[in-house]
Amino acid sequence: MVTLSEENYLKAIYHLGKQGKEAVSTNAIAEHIESKASSVTDMIKKLATKNLANYIKYQGVSLTEEGRLAAALVIRKHRLWEVFLVNKLNFSWDEVHDIAEQLEHVKSLQLVNKLDAFLEYPTHDPHGDPIPDKDGNYSPIKSINILEIDTGKEGTLSFVKDSSDVFLRYLNKNNLALGDTIKVLDFEPFDNSLTIETTTKKMIISKEVAQNLYLSV
Amino acid sequence: MVTLSEENYLKAIYHLGKQGKEAVSTNAIAEHIESKASSVTDMIKKLATKNLANYIKYQGVSLTEEGRLAAALVIRKHRLWEVFLVNKLNFSWDEVHDIAEQLEHVKSLQLVNKLDAFLEYPTHDPHGDPIPDKDGNYSPIKSINILEIDTGKEGTLSFVKDSSDVFLRYLNKNNLALGDTIKVLDFEPFDNSLTIETTTKKMIISKEVAQNLYLSV
DNA sequence: AGTAATTTTTAGTCTTGTCTAAAAATATTT
DNA sequence: AAATATTTTTAGACAAGACTAAAAATTACT
Ligand SMILES: [Mn+2]
Ligand SMILES: [Mn+2]
Ligand SMILES: [Mn+2]
Ligand SMILES: [Mn+2]
Numbered sequence: 001m002v003t004l005s006e007e008n009y010l011k012a013i014y015h016l017g018k019q020g021k022e023a024v025s026t027n028a029i030a031e032h033i034e035s036k037a038s039s040v041t042d043m044i045k046k047l048a049t050k051n052l053a054n055y056i057k058y059q060g061v062s063l064t065e066e067g068r069l070a071a072a073l074v075i076r077k078h079r080l081w082e083v084f085l086v087n088k089l090n091f092s093w094d095e096v097h098d099i100a101e102q103l104e105h106v107k108s109l110q111l112v113n114k115l116d117a118f119l120e121y122p123t124h125d126p127h128g129d130p131i132p133d134k135d136g137n138y139s140p141i142k143s144i145n146i147l148e149i150d151t152g153k154e155g156t157l158s159f160v161k162d163s164s165d166v167f168l169r170y171l172n173k174n175n176l177a178l179g180d181t182i183k184v185l186d187f188e189p190f191d192n193s194l195t196i197e198t199t200t201k202k203m204i205i206s207k208e209v210a211q212n213l214y215l216s217v
Numbered sequence: 218m219v220t221l222s223e224e225n226y227l228k229a230i231y232h233l234g235k236q237g238k239e240a241v242s243t244n245a246i247a248e249h250i251e252s253k254a255s256s257v258t259d260m261i262k263k264l265a266t267k268n269l270a271n272y273i274k275y276q277g278v279s280l281t282e283e284g285r286l287a288a289a290l291v292i293r294k295h296r297l298w299e300v301f302l303v304n305k306l307n308f309s310w311d312e313v314h315d316i317a318e319q320l321e322h323v324k325s326l327q328l329v330n331k332l333d334a335f336l337e338y339p340t341h342d343p344h345g346d347p348i349p350d351k352d353g354n355y356s357p358i359k360s361i362n363i364l365e366i367d368t369g370k371e372g373t374l375s376f377v378k379d380s381s382d383v384f385l386r387y388l389n390k391n392n393l394a395l396g397d398t399i400k401v402l403d404f405e406p407f408d409n410s411l412t413i414e415t416t417t418k419k420m421i422i423s424k425e426v427a428q429n430l431y432l433s434v
Numbered sequence: 435a436g437t438a439a440t441t442t443t444t445a446g447t448c449t450t451g452t453c454t455a456a457a458a459a460t461a462t463t464t
Numbered sequence: 465a466a467a468t469a470t471t472t473t474t475a476g477a478c479a480a481g482a483c484t485a486a487a488a489a490t491t492a493c494t
Contacts, residue, residue: 005481026442039482041443046480058442058489089331102323108316114306222451243472256452258473263450275459275472 002052004105007074008033009043010052013063014071020063029061072136073112078104079125079132080115086126087119093126093178094168127168128159128178128214143214146184146194147207154183155215162212174203182215219269221322224291225250226260227269230280231288237280246278289353290329295321296342296349297332303343304336310343310395311385344385345376345395345431360431363401363411364424371400372432379429391420399432 002010010020012032017024026044030037044061047053052067063071081103085091091099113134116122123138124130130138143158157180160167171177176198185202186195192207205213219227227237229249234241243261247254261278264270269284280288298320302308308316330351333339340355341347347355360375374397377384388394393415402419403412409424422430 003480027440035481036483037442038444038484042481085328089328089335091327091331095327099323099325099328102325103320106316106319106323108319110308110312111302111306111316114308118306220450244470252451253453254472255454255474259451 002050002070005043006047006050006052007070007105009040009047010063010067010071011074013044013053013061014068014075017060017062020068020071023060023062025060069136072132074104076132076134076136077106077112079129080112080119080122082125082127083119083122083131084115087122092168092172093163094165094172096126097163097165124158126178127163128157129163141214143216145211146182146196146213146215147187147192147210149184149215149217151184151187153217154181155217156180157182157213158216159214160212161214167209167212170209175200176213182213219267219287222260223264223267223269224287224322226257226264227280227284227288228291230261230270230278231285231292234277234279237285237288240277240279242277286353289349291321293349293351293353294323294329296346297329297336297339299342299344300336300339300348301332304339309385309389310380311382311389313343314380314382341375343395344380345374346380358431360433362428363399363413363430363432364404364409364427366401366432366434368401368404370434371398372434373397374399374430375433376431377429378431384426384429387426392417393430399430 009029012029013024014020016028016032026037026040029040029044033040044053044055047061047067048055051064052070053061053063055061078100081100082093082096085096085099086093122131128141128143130141132138141159144155146155149155157176157178160171160178176182180198183197184194185197188194188204192210193204194210195202195204197203226246229246230241231237233245233249243254243257246257246261250257261270261272264278264284265272268281269287270278270280272278295317298317299310299313302313302316303310339348345358345360347358349355358376361372363372366372374393374395377388377395393399397415400414401411402414405411405421409427410421411427412419412421414420
């Protein structure tokens with residue numbers, strides 16, 4: 001059995017080291033889950049004895065195949081629940097993360113799969129993050145950062161890297177949502193800001209904002 | 218903040234003493250939640266200091282108004298999730314309890330209320346149990362046990378007292394479901410069994426079964 | 435290479451929730 | 465009313481998960 005706390009560590013390792021494949025430092029995990037390095041050491045030892053993680057003292061952790069699958073399942077649940085909350089319960093995309101953090105720990109494979117079917121097998125969550133399938137796989141994101149797009153070209157907003165409520169609310173306020181068509185009008189070298197145009201308006205976005213917007217072209 | 222464990226104790230006290238209004242014994246709680254009396258004593262002390270329970274040593278526990286409301290909220294969540302699982306995800310009524318035991322602890326008032334709306338404000342869960350409203354109230358059950366019904370009279374199956382999977386599967390096997398019209402044909406004094414008739418068949422049910430079937434007439 | 439800074443681990447403590455065994459209180463019999 | 469049985473509480477221990485402070489290992493710098 002994988003406990004709630006273990007699941008959170010698995011997720012952290014998964015996210016920090018490319019799907020848990022590369023070694024992650026104790027400190028990085030501690031920072032990510034807002035705990036202390038000593039707590040992390042304790043837990044990764046536990047994950048290692050449970051064969052969920054590969055751990056060599058002082059050399060970081062990565063996930064075993066079993067650990068990777070367990071982590072992907074938690075992420076799958078998290079993202080499916082986010083879809084449910086937004087599409088079925090009419091939550092806004094900036095309100096769902098904390099609730100999904102709780103729902104992702106509910107244990108029932110039948111539940112996940114029935115939820116998946118009920119939602120008609122979504123491939124992405126409300127923030128554009130891909131939803132792993134039952135085997136933990138998903139097709140790599142093909143969207144590119146808006147700063148890589150040539151002036152004059154356009155694309156569809158399909159993924160936001162930062163899905164904190166602060167950033168999402170910035171997007172809400174400025175009427176930017178997933179699925180919007182965005183054209184890059186101008187790049188300003190002085191501060192790396194961009195002038196963009198949507199179907200309804202023209203606006204300037206800062207470098208910080210631009211770094212978090214990904215379009216599919 | 219009310220922890221998961223506290224919530225389970227609140228529910229137990231609520232269920233064992235008429236909505237937590239009358240005092241419940243330590244042993245009764247221990248048996249109900251499958252733990253030990255000493256653990257119960259510890260927890261009810263904690264509930265008392267948190268003003269959720271009224272506790273006098275050696276004299277059992279009841280719930281304060283605050284405790285009663287907290288318990289009702291957990292039960293509300295449990296039953297709403299059961300409705301969701303059966304009505305939306307197509308689970309069978311004998312499969313939902315354990316999953317609802319997990320979902321009932323998810324903390325978000327917004328979630329409960331949006332779920333309630335999504336389900337179109339159901340008044341009863343898949344086993345006929347009433348769903349408390351936001352204030353913890355529900356109209357008393359007006360259904361009566363099938364053994365109280367006069368021979369020749371009929372009613373609609375609207376509540377099953379035992380909602381263990383074993384019993385529910387017995388009902389499944391015999392094609393008895395909530396909403397079915399059932400007529401009482403005969404009462405057998407020797408073993409208290411009943412001969413009943415549904416729209417599709419005639420059958421004999423034991424006293425044990427009869428005690429758990431409630432009809433509205 | 436040798437010292438300093440940083441990271442990681444260990445050692446020991448704490449909280450929550452649980453348990454067993456023993457003591458205390460209450461309830462039931464005789 | 466005393467003796468016995470049952471229930472409840474207390475005392476002490478344990479596991480999980482987290483923390484602080486100190487020690488050990490690694491990395492960075494001169
Ligand atoms: Mn999220
Ligand atoms: Mn997301
Ligand atoms: Mn139930
Ligand atoms: Mn129920």
